[in-house]
Amino acid sequence: xxxxxxxxxxxxxxEAASLELGCNYSYGGTVNxxxxxxxxxxxxxLLLKYFSGDPLVKGIKGFEAEFIKSKFSFNLRKPSVQWxxxxxxxxxxxxxxxxxxxxxxxxxxxxxxP
Amino acid sequence: xxxxxxxxxxxIKTRGQQVTLRCSSQSGHNTVSWYQQALGQGxxxxxxxxxxEENGRGNFPPRFSGLQFPNYSSxxxxxxxxxxxxxxxxxxxxxxxxxEQFFGPGTRLTVL
Numbered sequence: 001x002x003x004x005x006x007x008x009x010x011x012x013x014x015e016a017a018s019l020e021l022g023c024n025y026s027y028g029g030t031v032n033x034x035x036x037x038x039x040x041x042x043x044x045x046l047l048l049k050y051f052s053g054d055p056l057v058k059g060i061k062g063f064e065a066e067f068i069k070s071k072f073s074f075n076l077r078k079p080s081v082q083w084x085x086x087x088x089x090x091x092x093x094x095x096x097x098x099x100x101x102x103x104x105x106x107x108x109x110x111x112x113x114p
Numbered sequence: 115x116x117x118x119x120x121x122x123x124x125x126i127k128t129r130g131q132q133v134t135l136r137c138s139s140q141s142g143h144n145t146v147s148w149y150q151q152a153l154g155q156g157x158x159x160x161x162x163x164x165x166x167e168e169n170g171r172g173n174f175p176p177r178f179s180g181l182q183f184p185n186y187s188s189x190x191x192x193x194x195x196x197x198x199x200x201x202x203x204x205x206x207x208x209x210x211x212x213x214e215q216f217f218g219p220g221t222r223l224t225v226l
Contacts (some may be wrong), residue, residue, distance in 0.1 A: 004156070008156075019205070043117070043118075043216075043218060043219055044206075044217040045216075045217070046214055046215075049214070051213070090156050090157075091147045092156075100170075100212055101147075101159045101162065101170050101209075102147075102157075102159060102215070103159070104149075104156030104157045104158070105156050106154050106155050107154075107155070110122075114120075
């Protein structure tokens with residue numbers, strides 16, 4: 001069965017630190033990859049997505065993610081975090097085998113210390 | 115443009131009861147997906163409706179059922195509630211079947 005693994009459940013960083021959140025998936029076929037973010041008190045919203053093409057994807061608010069097919073990974077990065085990046089981040093995957101339904105990771109809670 | 119709305123915001127039920135949760139999709143969106151998010155976990159796909167027909171179902175028992183109406187709003191019904199059904203229930207709508215999903219705020223269901 002398809003699954004998505006996010007390595008860290010909680011991450012605490014200081015402002016201006018660099019961020020990398022890991023995401024690995026188990027899936028054999030062609031995949032679409034997503035990162036969603038949930039800011040405190042707000043709805044889940046799409047941060048960025050990869051369908052095909054350039055494996056380095058840029059999203060909103062300075063975030064980017066790199067799809068490495070050989071490692072089944074789609075890690076999220078930001079060179080310099082801000083206090084406003086405090087949120088929960090979810091990686092999700094879909095593909096033909098899941099009938100394009102989203103399979104989600106457990107999420108990473110990111111806290112940025114001012 | 116009105117986003118995805120869900121009602122009620124919170125709900126408390128007891129074991130064995132039945133519950134109906136409602137979702138209004140974003141204007142023009144014909145696809146609605148429902149998810150269950152238990153505490154500390156990511157969302158789990160329950161089912162999806164496309165133009166009033168069920169289009170895919172996750173690993174949930176038949177006591178989880180749904181409907182989509184001609185205006186594309188949707189309901190999630192859960193019968194014979196169990197303690198483990200306590201969770202945040204999320205609705206998401208999209209403009210087309212494989213389109214970006216826009217999420218509502220969720221309904222927090224507590225089963226006692």
